[in-house]
Amino acid sequence: MPLDPHPRDVNGEKSATRNAPRLKQDVCQRAVTETGHGLPGSALRVVRCGTARPHRRDSVDPDHHFTHMAAMATQLLALVPPQPLAPLLHHGNLHVTMLLQSCSERSARVEPGSYSGQARAAVRGHVGSTQGRCGLRKVAQHSRLNGLPETGQHAKKHNAAMPFFSCVSGCTGRVPNRPFRWSIAVLALLLVACAAKPPQPPGPQPKADAFALANRLSWGANTSVVAQFSKQGLQAHLQSQLHPSVRKLAGEPQAQIDAMTISKVPLVDLVQQLEQQRKDADAMVQDDAKKAAQQAYQQELNRLQREATARHLLRALYSPNQVQEQMTWFWMNHFSVHQGKGNLRAMLGDYEETAIRTHALGRFRDLLGAVASHPAMLRYLDNDQNATGRINENYARELMELHTLGVDAGYTQRDVQELARVLTGVGINLGTSNPALKKELQPYYLRRGLFEFNPARHDFGDKVLLGKPIKGRGMDEVNEALDRLVAQPASARFISRKLAHYWVSDEPPTALVERMAQRFEASHGDIAATLEALFTAPEFAAASGRKFKDPMRYVVSAVRLAYDDKAVLNVGPMINWLNRMGEPLYGRVTPDGYPLAASAWNSPGQMATRFEIAKAIGSGSAGLFKSDGPQSVERSAFPQLSNALYYQSIAQTLSPATVRALDQAASPQEWNSFLLSSPEMMYR
């Protein structure tokens, strides 16, 4: 990645270059070669290190410090070819990015063209590998240059900085003072991290980067998606994912989806047919017949739920729009409903397809509006019961607490009550006719499919929500209330934090969340824009390989890795695994959705179950290639995990312990099981 060797700071001046200290080239070279690793000579020729006196001896200007460091970092990174940096240890690149991050928080806004910006960009560009190993210890062993005296606290802490300090002392003949030592130490880390190459051949690294990124941006890396990634490059790939064209799945999976009732029958017809079936069953008098009819009704609901589940899983496995599918899962979990309530099982497919997936990358306000008018949500949180004189606050409360503002946003119980009043009359009509209304109310009536706004059930009084009035006037109040909720800064932060929690870390960095929230607000709640801010952030890059996979991700990524494009015939086994691991789709009873944190999924019992499932997936086709039904089709299949992708991209990221374990495998099945049980497979 070419960097401008004379970048400009915020004032447009080349001040940093002018004052950037220099070090004699031969001293640096010796320092590096004596560590036992070598940098290409051309890189060394221009390395400049901090040795000049600080501008102010007694007080150190942090901005100057920062500029100096950034300058040196940039030059360093500019001159080191990308490849040796690729397997940088976590520590190395993490330190750099976190350092730059913390410095940028203190100093003025960082211009992309400035040293800090370029340095950050450079690190970002080089990051992407998972687990390289730095020979810091090796370096420390070799660092006894010139028999120089200890240079103080910082040097002691950073053993690897010894060669650097000795360069420094060797050049200037003076011991660097403390603040300077701090900046030198950091740079030393940089240099050493660059210099210390883990024992890997240079060739495969670009593939390892693509693999790691593909693994995080998709439901799980496989040969196809990594190839696509390498071909497109990160930027183009991101754009195509964040602004997907409507694409169907290829071949059989799409055929399976097209054959489903939920794909063919509109929601209104489906639910009305089922209502009729239910009424007929309830009307039966004879015990046995009634029991049987009621069971048949329940079975039909179960079948429809299974269709929705299967469609979701097929898309996770095979859709080219992987970010959209992951965001569909995310929003289904955010606007969670439970399949067991009433006849929700019949509505799941339509809820997911029309309310959630359509808007998953669009505007949050549109998504919220679609959810707030979908019968599945209105039934699940009882807003269909909410009427003037018989208020039900359930949806109003969760709308603020779980869906938009978050519990700590500072809204009051009064706000909940007022929002509940706004939402009166927002409900469902499962029948074929509309209610008879008084003449003056008729203009306010709305019916869209199963959704109904019934003015006879609505409280038309004026309300006060979050300190501002809402004039009573029907459905428009609801739209105004939703607008107001989304426009709150608390909503931007709440949504951004949850997105960062899902994609980056259980404790997402505050600065990242803030930037995302700003982007959310500036873009009027555009989800794709907010995600772009997330995916291009250094914090995203730095978090590679550290997010524990929840059961859904674990199962889907394992199947994707094992079979790639070979389409499964039966997602039943996956449904069973998800059940065993406690995260069935649409199965969360409470409206808060499944937790996103590792602690919810890595208990002893859960880890033991995971290993059982790893064995199930690794040992054979596990029933994935045997279709259900009277004319069952069976295809031969074997989870080929030791494939080209493994050797190119995964093998070098494994720890010695994992490699030793794999070496003990007594069969290909066992090898697969060990790989799927490894710590590396538990994170993305």
Add this chain to the structure above:
Amino acid sequence: MQRRQLLARSTILPLAWGHARLFAAAPGTPRLLLVFMRGGYDAASLLVPISSPFYYEARPDIALAKPSTDLASALPLTADWGLHPALRESLYPLYQSGELAFVPFAGTDDLSRSHFETQDSIELGQPLDGHRDYSSGFLNRLADVVGGSMPMAFTDQLPSIFRGSAKVGNLGLKSLAKPAVDARQSDIIASMYQGTRLAASVQQGFAVRNDIQREMAAEMDAASRNAISAKGFELEARRIGRLMKDTHSLCFVDVGGWDTHVAQGAATGYLANRLDELGRGLAALPQELGSTWKNTTVVVMSEFGRTFRQNGNRGTDHGHGSVMWVMGGAVRGGRIAGEQVAVTQANLFQNRDYPVLNEYRAVLGGLFQRQFGLGKTQLASVFPGATAKDIGLL
């Protein structure tokens, strides 16, 4: 793999997860098992209002007959109440020996009459209005307050009642299948995790699995010696009893199949069979717990009772007030506890269900107060917004 080797390899184990038999609840520790009957069982068939003429009017086809020599009639408990005859061999003796009490007109103020919602609101144990924290169940808060209890949910998933900051494991005991991952493979897998964040969790998972293996081997051994083998809930309960005796002192299990809308039966039939199975399991607990029974309390509850009148299909529908069962070595049993009213039409709730006069948080609060010696603040953290009521169960 020998336990010693396992322990030798694991240098520092976070106490948060503890270790079966390495850190077990001390023998004298009070033990609690909460059994949740999911589906809203018909309380009026369990604790029969034998002195109420209205009962027999309301349930012409499904009422239990007043106590008599007929084996199908209710078992006499008090002048007003009888016990379902299916419990003759299992729980009736415990009532007679003073180790079992019943609390009628018990339940929650949640009026949704919805299985999921009422179960949830009960399990979370929080006030019904205002903000509800879905990640905090009352047994988890109790585990926090009691400490050292090695809490365990004997369920396939962690239930809401145990959600929270205290680490709680879960272990379904209904069917102990032989694990697919064998001992050699688990050793190799565990070796991959040495020195990683998940090392302790992985090791504990395998350790518990080994305990289960031992358990199953002992059961098979007993079966091969032609000891009477239990099945169904009794088998599960015996396993729970053994694990509670050795290790876990704060436990939960649930039992389903109580939603009897159609043809529930009376002295015999579907409901009678379910009660029989449940009773056998509960009666097995004192046998398995042995000397620990005197420190143990078992609470059995459900999300709601059912409609007092039978419906058009000789079943019953979702109701309100229910009956809690409280048994244990130290329980002041052989009585019907808590606030009661005569069972008449006038006293029905909304002219359809039993009323709730003994709110579950008040009852459990009063019980926990005595069982675990909890102070006011501690009780308030377990059941915020509720006032404990001691109805003399312990």
